Amino acid sequence: MSADLKDMIARAAAVRENAHAPYSGFHVGACIRAASGRLYAGCNVENAAYPQGQCAEASAIGAMVSGGDGKIAEIVVMGEGERLCTPCGGCRQRLSEFAGPETPVHICDPEGLRQTIPLGELLPYSFGADNLEN
Ligand code: THU
Numbered sequence: 001m002s003a004d005l006k007d008m009i010a011r012a013a014a015v016r017e018n019a020h021a022p023y024s025g026f027h028v029g030a031c032i033r034a035a036s037g038r039l040y041a042g043c044n045v046e047n048a049a050y051p052q053g054q055c056a057e058a059s060a061i062g063a064m065v066s067g068g069d070g071k072i073a074e075i076v077v078m079g080e081g082e083r084l085c086t087p088c089g090g091c092r093q094r095l096s097e098f099a100g101p102e103t104p105v106h107i108c109d110p111e112g113l114r115q116t117i118p119l120g121e122l123l124p125y126s127f128g129a130d131n132l133e134n
Pocket of ligand 1: 028086
């Protein structure tokens with residue numbers, strides 16, 4: 001495993017501790033490595049008005065864009081439980097705005113890396129900026 005990936009997993013685990021998830025009890029941390037090499041972390045932030053909650057991936061993307069980066073080289077998503085914590089459908093779309101089909105999505109749990117899946121496998125036939133060019 002690369003040193004970058006080790007760092008990203010540690011950052012995702014740390015930020016996951018800050019998750020605000022009093023409604024689901026499901027804590028998620030994410031860490032993006034931007035093309036610049038900088039790391040951006042985010043956790044899920046739930047809300048009493050349920051639909052206003054935000055996923056960890058969305059928080060990490062917000063931190064990345066706020067930090068002046070715009071290209072995702074790879075991302076770690078850390079959840080918990082027996083099933084893989086793959087990004088939800090909305091977050092697959094959010095990631096595709098800043099990543100390509102080959103971009104590795106590393107699915108982790110607190111024990112470490114479970115599986116790496118390219119974004120294109122998670123979101124085939126994606127809709128993107130190219131679709132708007134007519
Ligand atoms: N959640 C994420 O933050 N990322 C995922 O990839 C899956 C789900 C959050 C949303 C919500 O706060 C909680 O997990 C339960 O769905």
